[in-house]
Amino acid sequence: MIIDPPYLIFLGDVPDALAAKTGLGIVDWRPDWCIGQLRLPGCQADAGIPDLSIAEAKSRGVKTMVVGAVNAGGVLPPHWISPIVEALDAGLDVATGLHVRLSSVPEIAEAAARSGARLHDVRFSDQRFATGKGTRRPGLRLLTVGTDCSAGKKYTALALEREMRARGWDADFRATGQTGVFISGRGVSIDAVVADFISGAVEWICPAADPGHWDLIEGQGSLFHPSFAGVSLGLLHGAQPDAFVVCHEPTRTTMRGVSHPLPSIQEVIDLTIACGRLTNPAIKCTGIAVNTQKLNESDARVLLDGYAADFGVPATDPIRFGVTNLVDRLEGFGQNR
Amino acid sequence: MIIDPPYLIFLGDVPDALAAKTGLGIVDWRPDWCIGQLRLPGCQADAGIPDLSIAEAKSRGVKTMVVGAVNAGGVLPPHWISPIVEALDAGLDVATGLHVRLSSVPEIAEAAARSGARLHDVRFSDQRFATGKGTRRPGLRLLTVGTDCSAGKKYTALALEREMRARGWDADFRATGQTGVFISGRGVSIDAVVADFISGAVEWICPAADPGHWDLIEGQGSLFHPSFAGVSLGLLHGAQPDAFVVCHEPTRTTMRGVSHPLPSIQEVIDLTIACGRLTNPAIKCTGIAVNTQKLNESDARVLLDGYAADFGVPATDPIRFGVTNLVDRLEGFGQNR
Structure with missing residues (x-):
């Protein structure tokens, strides 16, 4: 579209x-x-x-x-x-x-x-897709995943695109939701695709690219959300990400629209790797993006430092503190950086 | 329809x-x-x-x-x-x-x-569904899952329905694929549903029921299939099964339509429980159903005995040996048996 x-x-x-x-x-x-x-x-x-x-x-x-x-x-x-x-x-x-x-x-x-x-x-997809094949494609891919819906996945992917482009990297935001499609002028509302073609549509969204090119792929839902986890899993398999960033809202107690508690960041990392390695055995978590809007700046920094220590990857609030540390982590990730 | x-x-x-x-x-x-x-x-x-x-x-x-x-x-x-x-x-x-x-x-x-x-x-669904809520519903549910597509999931669910009904149990096969819909005259081709509504459609397929009633829910795809795992996960969450049976074809080396190797039965059990407990914390594997068509009877029995010992649940080829052992295992599972 x-x-x-x-x-x-x-x-x-x-x-x-x-x-x-x-x-x-x-x-x-x-x-x-x-x-x-x-x-x-x-x-x-x-x-x-x-x-x-x-x-x-x-x-x-x-x-x-x-x-x-x-x-x-x-x-x-x-x-x-x-x-x-x-x-x-x-x-x-x-x-x-x-x-x-x-x-x-x-x-x-x-x-x-x-x-x-x-x-x-944009919410309807009339486009025909092939079923996903799971074949490895050249190019580098990063997927934003979440402990819940509405946890900053689109914002984080866009912020990464902006920072990478500012550094002269070859990088494209890849939209999988309606706002993202408007922002990038293309993409697919992945939750509107017929279920059989989720991963196939995502393979179309982020196709084979130059070895040093980054796709910053907007995640959807959560593998732990009882309404939308199927979309999240098909997206993960189709995206075959080399890297993923976990997006989290630390003050939320239940997932959006249901009564289920949020999973922990560690649970999200573990299940994302367990499932994601099907189409990319080298998948790894490279950062944590936290919406700290409801915390004061000092508390936010303490929280982020704790996450960085706990998970061994940079943590930030993309809106409050930018994503330079997330992109620093990706320096030299590919061959052509 | x-x-x-x-x-x-x-x-x-x-x-x-x-x-x-x-x-x-x-x-x-x-x-x-x-x-x-x-x-x-x-x-x-x-x-x-x-x-x-x-x-x-x-x-x-x-x-x-x-x-x-x-x-x-x-x-x-x-x-x-x-x-x-x-x-x-x-x-x-x-x-x-x-x-x-x-x-x-x-x-x-x-x-x-x-x-x-x-x-x-049959593959097109013009019906409108709600998004899944993941709320526990009364009634007993068994989902057939697979190491691959086309591994006997529908057959096993139908065989379980027949055996349970022969014993006078209150049981219904629940179709989630085209053939199942042709056979039962009702159901939804779950892979034809818009991605956002996979689990919601499954919640509609196997709604709240009497506490002793069994739904035998036809699984689709595999959590390990790069084309269709999103459907399989939404189905698992929507079905919120108390019990699942793993269906397997032991001579297959790659998954259907792709070049990925089959997961092991243990991997399927582990990931099904890891994901399924989101909507049913008590989910357990209660059997293994194997398509032994390409083995002689003696080899088939050795294989099944091995699986039963390895996984601590009954194993059978539903076509060759029936499913009495799978249903025996479910005796007394609910309150009203």
């Missing part, structure tokens, strides 16, 4: 920033792609970029309006249809990660047919 | 019996439903039932032609379209477990429209 930038970020009239996290994430990571935002009356989110009408966005070269907000249930509120139709009539493509297909709304399907603009339903 | 028997089993021109396992499985478990087989020139599979033309099948009362063979990738070979169209024109429904929807082939869609016959795509 290829989505053409630049973008107009549609935030609707969502009640808070959390409901607009997709849009805000795109602006964080691809500010150059985000020409403006479109907000409806009452919108309580603000991406900090110019408010533009659809006509203004069009005149400034916007190619795609991205629905960067979500309301409860992921459905499309009826009053969002009109601005979407207006964008299509102006010749903009429209992209969403909602649980409904844009083309299932007759007014939207008709508008797209009228203008020839494209509809991107 | 209701599929009307009796069936004509279409075997195409597949190169070996394994590629016709769907058709052969239906004939094994529902011989009364299988009036005949339709084979194309060069077919190397034989279900051991009369070869019938479509006209002959129609005249003998067949209601549905089941495509009981699959080629690599699950696509529909172009030369299978003509017999499918002929069947539809004769008024037979057509059912398949292929990876393409029958209705996506124009000639087939047109023939179905002409005759009013129905198209059943």
Whole structure:
């Protein structure tokens, strides 16, 4: 799936920033792609970029309006249809990660047919994949894994890409979720793929590359999450990572959406290696990324130092302290560094 | 999904019996439903039932032609379209477990429209599921797992159902694959479900039941298969089995469709318990089911005795020696036995 930038970020009239996290994430990571935002009356989110009408966005070269907000249930509120139709009539493509297909709304399907603009339903995958083969591919791969969902896996992979590129390394973020697809303009929402093709789709996402090239692959879920572990395992096998970073939120007591306790970081390392060596016998943990938002800086540093000592790998909060130590660890990992 | 028997089993021109396992499985478990087989020139599979033309099948009362063979990738070979169209024109429904929807082939869609016959795509799930929750449900559950695909998981679960019912136990086979759905007339092809809903769909397949009721859940793939392990893990978490039986084919050296070696039975037991305890801390291995087809009877018995001693559970070849020892082991497992 290829989505053409630049973008107009549609935030609707969502009640808070959390409901607009997709849009805000795109602006964080691809500010150059985000020409403006479109907000409806009452919108309580603000991406900090110019408010533009659809006509203004069009005149400034916007190619795609991205629905960067979500309301409860992921459905499309009826009053969002009109601005979407207006964008299509102006010749903009429209992209969403909602649980409904844009083309299932007759007014939207008709508008797209009228203008020839494209509809991107990032949460749906119409692409055909082969089943995974597990054959070793050249290139270096790092996968972010988690003790839970929403533990910083996408952020960590993006931060690693940014730091590696700043050092002149050949590195690409590989998206496996909807926000990541918007940020990179390509990729697959891996949880939307038919179950038989999880690992095959991931093999497609991070194909054979130059021996010194790094893929920074966005993980999903957790091998210990009773809802999504199948996705996480197929992703691990398809990614065949040389290295993985464990992402963790230390104040959480139960996994998101269920009543199960979080696994320990050690359990995640052990099971990731036990399963991951099927497609890459050399798999190893190379870092811990912790969301320390709820700790003061001193407590955060103590926690990270403890993890680094316990697991023998660098630990950081990517947002608070950056990822230089994680990338330092990967210096000389391949042949062509 | 209701599929009307009796069936004509279409075997195409597949190169070996394994590629016709769907058709052969239906004939094994529902011989009364299988009036005949339709084979194309060069077919190397034989279900051991009369070869019938479509006209002959129609005249003998067949209601549905089941495509009981699959080629690599699950696509529909172009030369299978003509017999499918002929069947539809004769008024037979057509059912398949292929990876393409029958209705996506124009000639087939047109023939179905002409005759009013129905198209059943068992591998596609249009049903909506919730995500898995991992909450413990009453009832007893046994899952068959494997060292590989095509290692006897469905057969073993069906044999256990038959033996338990013969003893008057309250037991139901739960289908998770296309052949199982054809055999039981219900279930979900779990590998066709969107990845996010694997465990949720399995929770739906084997819901809360009476405390003494056994679900015999058909496993899929293997936790060690690089193509399908994600499906196997979601199935394990959704099934939350109290007991599992490891299915194994001892002469195979590499896993089906890939170049990876088979895991050992011990590795499968260990990883199944390590992962399965997430949703059922009491999970245990209660038996080994071995396909000894390529061994003579004496060698088979030696092998099974060795497994039983090594793993401390009964071992059998369900086809050759039945599953009485596996069911004996489950006597008194629940409260209401």
